[in-house]
Amino acid sequence: MVFFNKNPRNWKIKNGQPLTEMDKRILKFQNKGCLVPTRELIKTPEQIEGIRKAGVLNTAVLDLVAEKIHAGMTTLEIDQLVHEFTVKNGGIPAPLNYEGFPKSCCTSINEVVCHGIPSDEEELEEGDIVNVDCTTILDGYYADASRMFIIGKTTPEREKLVRVAKECMEVGAEACTPYSFVGDQAAAITKHAHKNGFSVVRDLCGHGVGNEFHEDPEMEHYGRKGTGMLLVPGMVFTIEPMINAGGWEVFVDSEDDWTVVTEDYSDSAQWEHTYLMTEDGVEVLSY
Numbered sequence: 001m002v003f004f005n006k007n008p009r010n011w012k013i014k015n016g017q018p019l020t021e022m023d024k025r026i027l028k029f030q031n032k033g034c035l036v037p038t039r040e041l042i043k044t045p046e047q048i049e050g051i052r053k054a055g056v057l058n059t060a061v062l063d064l065v066a067e068k069i070h071a072g073m074t075t076l077e078i079d080q081l082v083h084e085f086t087v088k089n090g091g092i093p094a095p096l097n098y099e100g101f102p103k104s105c106c107t108s109i110n111e112v113v114c115h116g117i118p119s120d121e122e123e124l125e126e127g128d129i130v131n132v133d134c135t136t137i138l139d140g141y142y143a144d145a146s147r148m149f150i151i152g153k154t155t156p157e158r159e160k161l162v163r164v165a166k167e168c169m170e171v172g173a174e175a176c177t178p179y180s181f182v183g184d185q186a187a188a189i190t191k192h193a194h195k196n197g198f199s200v201v202r203d204l205c206g207h208g209v210g211n212e213f214h215e216d217p218e219m220e221h222y223g224r225k226g227t228g229m230l231l232v233p234g235m236v237f238t239i240e241p242m243i244n245a246g247g248w249e250v251f252v253d254s255e256d257d258w259t260v261v262t263e264d265y266s267d268s269a270q271w272e273h274t275y276l277m278t279e280d281g282v283e284v285l286s287y
Contacts, residue, residue, distance in 0.1 A: 011030050011036045011037070011038070011039070022042075025179060025232075026230065026232060029179070029230050034181075034230055035217075035228065035229045036229065036230045037216065037217065037229060037232060037235060038216070040211075041208060041216055041234075041235055042232065042233075042234035042235060043234050043235070043276075047141070048210075048234070048276060050138070050140065050141035050210075051141045051142070051209075051210040051236055051274070051276075051285055052285050053138055053139070053141070054136050054137065054138035054139070054141040054143035055143035055145075055274055055285035055286030056286075057086070057089055057090075057091050057136050057138050058091075058134055058135065058143040058144070058145055058286040059145065059286050059287055060089070061085055061086055061134050061136060062132065062134055062145060062146075062147050062287075064082075064085050065081060065132050065134075065149070066147065066149065068081055069149050069151070070124070070151070071124055071125060071126045071128075072123060072124065073123070074118075074119065074120050074121070074122060074124075075107035075116070075119055075122040075123075075124070076103075076119055076120040076122070077120075078107055078132060079103045079104050079105055079107070082105040082132075082134055083096070083104040083105075086104065086134075086136055090139075091136045091137060092136070092137040093105065093134070093136065093137075094135035094136065094137050094142055094213050095133075095135055098213065102117060103117055103118045104118075104134075105132060105134045106131070106132070106133040107130060107132055107133075108130065108133070108259075108260075108268075108270070109122070109124070109128050109129070109131075110267050110268075111262045111265045111266060111267055112131075112259055112260065112261055112268065113201055113204070113242050113244070113250050113260040113261060113262060113268040113270070114131065114133065114204065114242060114260050114270060115259055115260050116131075116258075117256055117258055124151045125151065126151060126152040126153065126154075127151065127152060127154040127155065127158070128150075128154070129148055129149070129150055129151070129154060129158050129161070129162055129269060130148070130149050130151065131146050131149075131269065131270050131271075132147060132149065133146035133272065135209075136286075140211075141210060141211070142209050142210055142211070142212065142213055143209070143210075143286040144213075144272065144286065145238075145272050145273055145274055145286040145287050146270060146271060148162045148165065148166070148269050148271060150162060157245065157267075158267055160196070161198065161243065161245050161267055161268075161269045164192070164193065164196045164198060164243060164269075165243040165271055166271045167192060168192050168193050168221075168241045168243055169239050169240065169241055169271045169272070171188045171191075172185035172186070172221065172239045173185070173239055173273070173275060173282050174188070174281075175187070175188040176231055176239070176275065176281065176282045177281055178231070178233050178277060178278075178279055178280075179230060180230075180231050181225070181226055181227060181228050181229065181231065182217055182219055182220055182223070182227070183220070183223040183224050183225050183227030183228040184225050185219070185221075185239060186219075186220045186221050186222055186223030186224070186227075186228065187223060187224055187225045189222070189239075190221070190223065193241070193243050198243045198244060198245060199243070199248035200221050200222040200243060200244075200248055201221070201222075201242035201244060201248050201268070202221075202222045202248050203250055204242060204250075204260065205219050205220045205221060205240075206218075206219030206220075206221065206237060206238040206239050206240045206241075207219055207237065207238055208235065208236065208237045209236055209237060209238055209274055210274075215237075217229035217231070217235075219237050219238060219239055221239075221240075221241040221242070222248070231277050233277050233278055233279050234277065235276075235277045236274065236276050236277070237274075237275060237277075238273065238274055238275070239273060239275060240270055240271070240272030240273075241270065241271075242268055242269075243268065243269050243270065244266055245267040245268070246264040246265075247262070247263060247264050247266070249263035250262055250263055273286060274287075
């Protein structure tokens with residue numbers, strides 16, 4: 001999880017300019033002590049267009065993975081596909097060398113929750129479930145998404161986990177309406193996961209994205225309504241709940257300091273989209 005400044009008094013009035021309707025609404029929340037976004041988190045139309053283009057390329061990368069992934073393929077081969085296609089189309093794989101991460105995407109199989117490092121020694125097998133997580137930089141803008149893939153035929157339990165994880169992301173997105181809170185989508189995700197007998201990882205979260213790889217707000221996926229940062233039109237963020245078949249606890253593999261694994265070695269699944277908050281709800285920018 002990336003931690004950010006949680007100062008709730010951070011919406012500043014532009015000198016000499018009249019208050020907009022958005023200013024007025026945000027100030028009302030701020031005056032109640034709510035955590036509100038800084039102006040830097042409200043993307044301009046030009047920035048949104050740049051992020052949108054990065055999202056198109058990022059989605060195309062995952063489409064290519066979906067076309068090529070199969071049993072017997074190594075996760076390093078997935079990484080090579082991602083890297084070559086991204087660079088060929090003018091992009092940069094954001095994970096590569098990010099804080100020392102050695103590859104261009106993350107590949108997380110079965111009990112691996114996230115941040116799995118592609119390897120030529122890791123081969124996909126029939127029945128595996130695997131998350132492929134890609135972030136693309138295009139002309140300085142970032143878009144981030146991941147998908148689950150079922151390799152061949154798997155168990156009904158794994159099929160349900162993959163399906164419910166996607167539903168959790170979708171119900172979270174539905175809860176993101178203008179001037180709602182991060183906690184509103186977290187509560188919706190938590191309710192849906194628990195209803196289906198699964199748990200929600202609490203130690204990691206989604207994030208703002210677009211001008212940087214990771215920005216405010218912290219998009220928690222486990223929580224209560226009315227908590228967290230206010231979400232307003234112009235903000236861009238990911239929703240990416242990690243849903244476990246067993247308990248929610250996780251640990252980081254000490255051998256590489258990246259790979260996150262379920263504490264009880266139960267299966268885990270995750271889907272991630274990049275979303276733009278609009279006046280009417282969220283728009284998907286990468287999937």
